[in-house]
Amino acid sequence: MIKGLNSFRFFSFLAVFLFHSTNHFEIGYLGVSAFFVLSGFLITPILVNMKGERTPDYFTKFYGRRFIRIFPLCYFYLAAMSILLLATQAHDEDAIRFFEQLPFAALYIYNFFHASSAYSHTSLLTHFWSLGVEEQFYLVWPLIIFFVPAKKLKKALILTIILSVAMRILFLEFITHQQWHILNPDPTLVIYVLPTSHFDAFAIGGFFAIFIKDQKSIWAFILAAAFVAVGLITYRFATGTYYFASMGYPSFMGDSYKSIWGYSFANLVFAFIILNIRQGIFFPRIFNNKAIDYLGKISYGLYVYHYSVLHFMHKLTLPNPVYILLSLMLTIIISLLSYELIEKKILLLKDRFFPVRRTVQAAASQY
Numbered sequence: 001m002i003k004g005l006n007s008f009r010f011f012s013f014l015a016v017f018l019f020h021s022t023n024h025f026e027i028g029y030l031g032v033s034a035f036f037v038l039s040g041f042l043i044t045p046i047l048v049n050m051k052g053e054r055t056p057d058y059f060t061k062f063y064g065r066r067f068i069r070i071f072p073l074c075y076f077y078l079a080a081m082s083i084l085l086l087a088t089q090a091h092d093e094d095a096i097r098f099f100e101q102l103p104f105a106a107l108y109i110y111n112f113f114h115a116s117s118a119y120s121h122t123s124l125l126t127h128f129w130s131l132g133v134e135e136q137f138y139l140v141w142p143l144i145i146f147f148v149p150a151k152k153l154k155k156a157l158i159l160t161i162i163l164s165v166a167m168r169i170l171f172l173e174f175i176t177h178q179q180w181h182i183l184n185p186d187p188t189l190v191i192y193v194l195p196t197s198h199f200d201a202f203a204i205g206g207f208f209a210i211f212i213k214d215q216k217s218i219w220a221f222i223l224a225a226a227f228v229a230v231g232l233i234t235y236r237f238a239t240g241t242y243y244f245a246s247m248g249y250p251s252f253m254g255d256s257y258k259s260i261w262g263y264s265f266a267n268l269v270f271a272f273i274i275l276n277i278r279q280g281i282f283f284p285r286i287f288n289n290k291a292i293d294y295l296g297k298i299s300y301g302l303y304v305y306h307y308s309v310l311h312f313m314h315k316l317t318l319p320n321p322v323y324i325l326l327s328l329m330l331t332i333i334i335s336l337l338s339y340e341l342i343e344k345k346i347l348l349l350k351d352r353f354f355p356v357r358r359t360v361q362a363a364a365s366q367y
Helices: 005-021 028-053 058-087 095-106 110-114 124-147 150-177 187-193 199-211 218-241 258-279 288-295 299-314 320-347 349-353 359-364
Strands: none
Touching: 005 028, 005 258, 005 288, 005 299, 005 320, 028 058, 028 124, 028 150, 028 199, 028 258, 058 095, 058 124, 058 299, 058 320, 095 110, 095 124, 110 124, 110 187, 110 359, 124 150, 124 199, 124 299, 150 187, 150 199, 150 258, 187 320, 199 258, 218 258, 288 299, 299 320, 320 349
């Protein structure tokens, strides 16, 4: 188990939480990209080890373990929210949209619905677009790792990064200049939610996990500083002003063609940070803190529950700082109970029904 990566998960969630709860941290939407990079960083070595050790039932065991980790909490949330809305006889727009959009979330294709012209926002489900992207990654990535020869894996990861950027270019040009009414008219939103736009995040994470040697922490800080500087400068040229709440990268990177290059730049920053965390040299006192590490363990629940908590807490019309703090505390309490009473017991089934060798299990324990 790599110390610090659970804490990285929590801070990624916290960025998304602040993005959804306040107007003063717009760059927080990139917390989702951080999750994607971490997924590639952790999952790619697991798959490489399973392939190298000729794990019997390679696909069955990987997909089985992923199913146990992801599906139960997702369906529990969807069922619990359905019961709650029906019991309270909620008829507001969010409740109506929840039931209309429920099938897309249940089938893990909410991101495709999100990219369509039929999409309408609901804080009870909208954040499920990223779960769709993650699940689609899990479907495709084992195939890539299994069928690509080990000697060509580096080239395959680089090619994936290039193709992901190319797909963002194609979608930007197509949606901007063509009238295809099935898609949302905002090309930056479509780019943001489609899986092809984020496969470079998974590939960069995998590339750093396997092929990049240890790096001095100074490079992570230099790259992060360059990322912010380039964002602010390009935003200034595009709009004539600075926007510090987004560090120059407002959602969803609509200026200066950021929707093409901005995500890859952010993914590189996250990859360097994750690499330094693996080395134990990136703010170790913070990232190795036991309390933050635990919050990282329950981060899946934090992400799944947080938007609906914000939705219901918003109805109380509290002062904004109180609203944010209470919402965060309630999200943590719900996620803690969910993890200890439901998820933790279900996770034990992974090794019971889909056991893997110890070397693979050591890597898989982080995920």
